[in-house]
Amino acid sequence: xxxxxxxxxxxxxxxxxxxxxxxxxxxxxxxxxxxxxxxxxxxxxxxxxxxxxxxxxxxxxxxxxxxxxxxxxxxxxxxxxxxxxxxxxxxxxxxxxxxxxxxxxxxxxxxxxxxxxxxxxxxxxxxxxxxxxxxxxxxxxxxxxxxxxxxxxxxxxxxxxxxxxxxxxxxxxxxxxxxxxxxxxxxxxxxxxxxxxxxxxxxxxxxxxxxxxxxxxxxxxxxxxxxxxxxxxxxxxxxxxxxxxxxxxxxxxxxxxxxxxxxxxxxxxxxxxxxxxxxxxxxxxxxxxxxxxxxxxxxxxxxxxxxxxxxxxxxxxxxxxxxxxxxxxxxxxxxxxxxxxxxxxxxxxxxxxxxxxxxxxxxxxxxxxxxxxxxxxxxxxxxxxxxxxxxxxxxxxxxxxxxxxxxxxxxxxxxxxxxxxxxxxxxxxxxxxxxxxxxxxxxxxxxxxxxxxxx
Amino acid sequence: xxxxxxxxxxxxxxxxxxxxxxxxxxxxxxxxxxxxxxxxxxxxxxxxxxxxxxxxxxxxxxxxxxxxxxxxxxxxxxxxxxxxxxxxxxxxxxxxxxxxxxxxxxxxxxxxxxxxxxxxxx
Numbered sequence: 001x002x003x004x005x006x007x008x009x010x011x012x013x014x015x016x017x018x019x020x021x022x023x024x025x026x027x028x029x030x031x032x033x034x035x036x037x038x039x040x041x042x043x044x045x046x047x048x049x050x051x052x053x054x055x056x057x058x059x060x061x062x063x064x065x066x067x068x069x070x071x072x073x074x075x076x077x078x079x080x081x082x083x084x085x086x087x088x089x090x091x092x093x094x095x096x097x098x099x100x101x102x103x104x105x106x107x108x109x110x111x112x113x114x115x116x117x118x119x120x121x122x123x124x125x126x127x128x129x130x131x132x133x134x135x136x137x138x139x140x141x142x143x144x145x146x147x148x149x150x151x152x153x154x155x156x157x158x159x160x161x162x163x164x165x166x167x168x169x170x171x172x173x174x175x176x177x178x179x180x181x182x183x184x185x186x187x188x189x190x191x192x193x194x195x196x197x198x199x200x201x202x203x204x205x206x207x208x209x210x211x212x213x214x215x216x217x218x219x220x221x222x223x224x225x226x227x228x229x230x231x232x233x234x235x236x237x238x239x240x241x242x243x244x245x246x247x248x249x250x251x252x253x254x255x256x257x258x259x260x261x262x263x264x265x266x267x268x269x270x271x272x273x274x275x276x277x278x279x280x281x282x283x284x285x286x287x288x289x290x291x292x293x294x295x296x297x298x299x300x301x302x303x304x305x306x307x308x309x310x311x312x313x314x315x316x317x318x319x320x321x322x323x324x325x326x327x328x329x330x331x332x333x334x335x336x337x338x339x340x341x342x343x344x345x346x347x348x349x350x351x352x353x354x355x356x357x358x359x360x361x362x363x364x365x366x367x368x369x370x371x372x373x374x375x376x377x378x379x380x381x382x383x384x385x386x387x388x389x390x391x392x393x394x395x396x397x398x399x400x401x402x403x404x405x406x407x408x409x410x411x412x413x414x415x416x417x418x419x420x421x422x423x424x425x426x427x428x429x430x431x432x433x434x435x436x437x438x439x440x441x442x443x444x445x446x447x448x449x450x451x452x453x454x455x
Numbered sequence: 456x457x458x459x460x461x462x463x464x465x466x467x468x469x470x471x472x473x474x475x476x477x478x479x480x481x482x483x484x485x486x487x488x489x490x491x492x493x494x495x496x497x498x499x500x501x502x503x504x505x506x507x508x509x510x511x512x513x514x515x516x517x518x519x520x521x522x523x524x525x526x527x528x529x530x531x532x533x534x535x536x537x538x539x540x541x542x543x544x545x546x547x548x549x550x551x552x553x554x555x556x557x558x559x560x561x562x563x564x565x566x567x568x569x570x571x572x573x574x575x576x577x
Binding site: 014018021022 | 560563566567570
């Protein structure tokens with residue numbers, strides 16, 4: 001109980017959500033809620049960094065190891081960027097207060113999920129981090145397409161959550177415990193394999209890995225790009241941490257465990273990248289490319305505990321620039337050609353977007369390159385030579401569609417482009433994201449050493 | 456009594472009962488139901504075996520939904536308050552603080568609903 005202070009970031013986020021809900025009473029403009037929420041999220045990120053690693057809490061239900069600390073800080077920082085951006089841009093057609101509060105509730109769930117070491121804590125925090133996401137996806141009540149996408153997301157996500165819960169009941173039945181220290185399924189034979197796969201179904205759907213990615217393109221293309229910027233990034237980081245932890249706890253000695261992960265990884269990479277190629281809607285393209293990036297991450301999780309740090313690092317390396325691209329799609333319009341002439345209209349944003357997109361392709365010196373480098377290194381060490389070759393080939397394919405965005409921004413033309421107002425807070429969000437993309441690239445190896453990667 | 460064999464026996468009995476129950480009800484329904492193409496009830500929607508009353512597309516006021524949500528606030532509160540109150544003497548200050556935070560969060564939800572005008576019947 002003396003450990004409660006280590007949860008200060010979560011308390012800050014929850015308190016911030018409640019304050020944000022009522023903040024518009026003071027000011028007539030509801031955007032101020034997002035500003036207040038951003039301040040709380042930033043404070044939570046700083047608090048998480050200051051508190052640092054702290055071992056097991058509450059009798060081992062939570063564990064603040066290095067990966068959890070990194071994930072908490074990353075989740076807090078990304079949420080700050082998103083809320084700053086909402087503060088500047090608002091949410092089209094609706095009030096901001098609820099969006100800010102929902103995002104913070106989801107952040108609290110994500111932070112708990114990143115440190116969960118107990119199946120029940122994991123499940124509750126997983127739901128806490130995704131239920132607000134359903135609402136954010138269908139945030140505009142008058143937008144039938146968005147509601148359809150949100151409903152699809154909700155139904156599939158709920159269904160897979162229940163499958164996962166069913167699997168967790170098997171895990172509990174096999175091991176008689178919900179604590180990660182005691183849920184190794186290796187001795188259980190085929191029943192252990194079934195339980196493992198059932199549990200993976202839930203996490204695969206949340207991370208939109210093939211073959212549970214079907215909801216992603218429809219849901220993303222229906223929703224506002226601004227909401228997708230949040231939903232497709234922050235919960236994903238926490239999901240990857242949870243996946244790494246669970247695989248580490250359950251999978252040792254389960255026959256075929258890493259095979260399942262690698263097969264899903266190869267399917268996600270190939271399908272995601274090839275399907276992203278012909279898209280002309282940035283949201284749809286990013287949805288498929290998100291499937292592909294999840295594939296890369298699964299490759300490292302298949303490598304077991306040794307691949308964990310690289311997988312978590314890459315989840316952040318993917319989430320940060322991807323959020324910025326979605327924000328840009330909201331500002332400029334969702335079609336690929338809407339970016340046309342960005343370089344002459346908004347040169348600073350265009351050059352920043354170059355950094356984001358190069359990071360998503362994986363070109364040095366930005367973070368994406370180092371993320372992929374260590375990801376593939378840990379996969380090769382685990383002996384996955386062919387899957388890594390596929391991943392490298394697919395990275396080249398991904399360059400094709402990401403460069404289409406760059407070409408559109410720098411060489412394309414667009415008549416009647418909307419005049420995007422200058423907003424200091426939205427610009428701050430872009431600066432924050434670009435700084436993270438560049439700085440994490442420079443600091444990649446110390447950060448990975450902190451996470452426990454062996455070089 | 457609590458041997459593994461007994462546990463399996465219980466599960467097996469449960470399984471057997473489930474299978475038999477479904478088989479018997481389906482068979483009985485088949486035996487009792489009126490047959491024939493000219494049976495007038497053939498095209499009626501199935502509603503637990505009785506004749507349906509009123510049209511099935513009934514719309515409920517959305518106001519009920521808000522009330523159901525608000526009910527959950529108090530429901531959850533009561534569910535947790537009773538066991539806490541019963542064992543209040545055994546638990547210390549920590550749990551008192553926890554309960555205060557819990558009630559504060561629920562109260563914030565109620566206050567939010569109030570602010571949004573959910574308590575006004577329209």
